[in-house]
Amino acid sequence: MTISRRQVLAALGAAPVVLALPRGAFAAYPDRPIHLVVPFAPGGNADAVGRIVAEEMHKALGQPVIVDNRGGAGGSIGAEAVAKSTPDGYTLLVASNGPMTVNPFVQAKLGYDPLKDFAAVALTSYVPHCLAVHPSVGVKTLGELIALSKSKSVNIATSGVGSATHLTLARFNAATGANLTHVPYRSGGQLLPDLLSGSVQGAMTEFSIALPQHQGGKIQIVGVASAQRSKLAPEIPTFIQGGVKDFTAHSYIGIVAPAKTPPAIIARLQRAIGDGLSGNSSAADKLRTMGSDVATPEEMTAAGFASYIKVEYQRSAAAAKVAGLTPK
Numbered sequence: 620m621t622i623s624r625r626q627v628l629a630a631l632g633a634a635p636v637v638l639a640l641p642r643g644a645f646a647a648y649p650d651r652p653i654h655l656v657v658p659f660a661p662g663g664n665a666d667a668v669g670r671i672v673a674e675e676m677h678k679a680l681g682q683p684v685i686v687d688n689r690g691g692a693g694g695s696i697g698a699e700a701v702a703k704s705t706p707d708g709y710t711l712l713v714a715s716n717g718p719m720t721v722n723p724f725v726q727a728k729l730g731y732d733p734l735k736d737f738a739a740v741a742l743t744s745y746v747p748h749c750l751a752v753h754p755s756v757g758v759k760t761l762g763e764l765i766a767l768s769k770s771k772s773v774n775i776a777t778s779g780v781g782s783a784t785h786l787t788l789a790r791f792n793a794a795t796g797a798n799l800t801h802v803p804y805r806s807g808g809q810l811l812p813d814l815l816s817g818s819v820q821g822a823m824t825e826f827s828i829a830l831p832q833h834q835g836g837k838i839q840i841v842g843v844a845s846a847q848r849s850k851l852a853p854e855i856p857t858f859i860q861g862g863v864k865d866f867t868a869h870s871y872i873g874i875v876a877p878a879k880t881p882p883a884i885i886a887r888l889q890r891a892i893g894d895g896l897s898g899n900s901s902a903a904d905k906l907r908t909m910g911s912d913v914a915t916p917e918e919m920t921a922a923g924f925a926s927y928i929k930v931e932y933q934r935s936a937a938a939a940k941v942a943g944l945t946p947k
């Protein structure tokens with residue numbers, strides 16, 4: 620077959636266009652490990668949920684999902700790192716109250732905008748906050764703890780300055796007149812050894828962190844900030860039942876990606892998470908056993924989680940005002 624000069628030139632002219640196409644045009648996502656940044660030290664609720672979700676993503680996507688703990692500044696350091704990463708689906712954030720919807724109201728200078736610099740992927744779960752004390756404190760109820768704190772200061776740990784539990788503690792003091800002195804840690808996991816030893820008298824923490832120790836008799840949960848008592852520990856009254864009117868608080872966990880991550884990648888990630896946590900899957904059962912509530916199917920969508928974040932942002936703004944917190 621004879622090839623004309625025009626055909627040869629046409630073929631050569633097309634070659635640079637083909638070579639210039641990005642590698643991603645040929646590779647199916649994902650083709651390498653994914654990094655899931657937990658913006659807190661290991662051992663807390665965000666870390667525990669993040670590892671469960673990472674395993675389900677690994678199963679669905681066929682690539683390793685590496686949990687990368689980058690604690691500090693109430694979650695802001697890890698969140699900023701993800702916000703400024705390449706939006707290609709290979710760096711994701713375990714998103715929670717602190718970095719997403721609390722820090723804007725307690726930290727004057729954030730290196731990211733939680734409403735603009737992230738693309739929501741899926742909400743996974745939420746867990747109520749609770750007040751737990753060491754047995755040496757000598758109180759059994761929320762009312763007794765409040766009364767004790769009015770006669771002398773009681774040290775209460777949280778997972779950090781600007782964390783969701785810090786904001787809840789501030790709200791609680793404002794609502795009850797209690798004198799609970801804030802002792803910030805880097806995560807819920809880090810405060811636990813000091814709570815168990817009695818080095819700190821109590822903690823405002825996630826129910827999932829305190830529940831195993833309460834069940835083992837090592838600490839006493841005096842109240843849970845949920846609308847109803849937990850089926851896992853029905854003996855523990857709610858804050859409302861303890862006399863704090865209409866008081867509820869929880870920590871949520873979800874996954875977000877940097878803004879401008881392609882919608883097709885967001886959809887792939889969402890399906891992996893949604894399928895892994897659906898119904899009575901083993902992962903969903905793990906979350907429930909921890910004391911968490913699994914997100915609804917609608918909340919587990921990108922649009923549903925984006926709406927959820929906006930609502931929580933507004934609630935945190937109102938809570939910070941009530942508690943008298945200002946960015947510093």
